[in-house]
Amino acid sequence: MAASGSILPLVLRELCFAAGGRAIIGGVSATIDAGPATIILGANGAGKSVLMRLMHGLLRPGSGEVVWRTPERERVRRGQAMVFQRPVMLRRSALANIVYALELAKVPAAECEAQAMDALREVGLAAVAHRPARVLSGGEQQRLALARAWALHPEVLFLDEPTANLDPGATREIENVIKAFDASGTKIVMSTHNLGQARRLGDEVLFVHQGRLVERAPVEDFFRKPGSAEAAAFIRGELPWV
Numbered sequence: 001m002a003a004s005g006s007i008l009p010l011v012l013r014e015l016c017f018a019a020g021g022r023a024i025i026g027g028v029s030a031t032i033d034a035g036p037a038t039i040i041l042g043a044n045g046a047g048k049s050v051l052m053r054l055m056h057g058l059l060r061p062g063s064g065e066v067v068w069r070t071p072e073r074e075r076v077r078r079g080q081a082m083v084f085q086r087p088v089m090l091r092r093s094a095l096a097n098i099v100y101a102l103e104l105a106k107v108p109a110a111e112c113e114a115q116a117m118d119a120l121r122e123v124g125l126a127a128v129a130h131r132p133a134r135v136l137s138g139g140e141q142q143r144l145a146l147a148r149a150w151a152l153h154p155e156v157l158f159l160d161e162p163t164a165n166l167d168p169g170a171t172r173e174i175e176n177v178i179k180a181f182d183a184s185g186t187k188i189v190m191s192t193h194n195l196g197q198a199r200r201l202g203d204e205v206l207f208v209h210q211g212r213l214v215e216r217a218p219v220e221d222f223f224r225k226p227g228s229a230e231a232a233a234f235i236r237g238e239l240p241w242v
Contacts, residue, residue, distance in 0.1 A: 007068045007079040007155055008034040008187060015054055015064035024050050026211045027064070036203030037188040039219065041195075043234060047211040048191035049160050055189065056082045056158050078105065081154040085161040087145035089133040094125060094144050097133050101148045119151035123177050139170025146177045157181055159190035163197065175201060195235065199223060207231045
């Protein structure tokens with residue numbers, strides 16, 4: 001159940017989105033509650049990233065609604081963060097990247113650097129605090145993006161294929177940070193096409209196929225006995241990428 005003052009639940013009502021004359025999201029409805037980590041699972045091209053951008057507010061639906069519990073836009077903006085497959089790094093140090101995000105969030109200037117360092121320590125990057133962010137490895141940049149989110153203490157964290165371009169070692173490090181977010185009470189909403197990752201990190205699965213929400217189930221139920229032919233084919237590795 002959402003805590004008092006929570007921005008959750010997030011309600012999606014018949015969301016549709018098209019680009020270039022092609023329907024990408026078609027009539028998706030769901031309620032995203034506080035608590036369990038939600039995995040948006042599907043093949044590349046299924047519409048997962050677009051759906052997450054609609055939830056986060058980066059895209060406006062062609063029709064349908066994205067409704068948070070609170071109507072206060074500023075509270076919704078402050079209460080959520082998103083980490084992308086390829087994080088955007090500013091031309092400044094790792095520490096300064098986080099300080100800048102805290103300044104935008106109107107954290108008192110005297111507190112910004114200490115909070116930023118705490119976030120870097122949380123993701124194991126304190127040693128590179130003063131290194132230019134753009135020279136960090138892909139895995140380090142992704143951890144920095146997570147540290148930026150951690151410093152802001154979001155209620156909801158959207159993660160769009162956060163380990164898609166990383167090697168197994170970096171992937172494990174990112175997954176450990178995501179688990180720490182989850183354990184701290186942050187609501188995780190994450191897209192992936194990786195079945196193993198969905199099982200490791202998720203509590204529930206929303207399976208998306210060709211822009212439609214085909215199935216929703218607890219993660220173990222989804223993998224043990226999928227309720228749709230499309231999900232069963234995807235788990236077997238037989239569903240073609242679209």
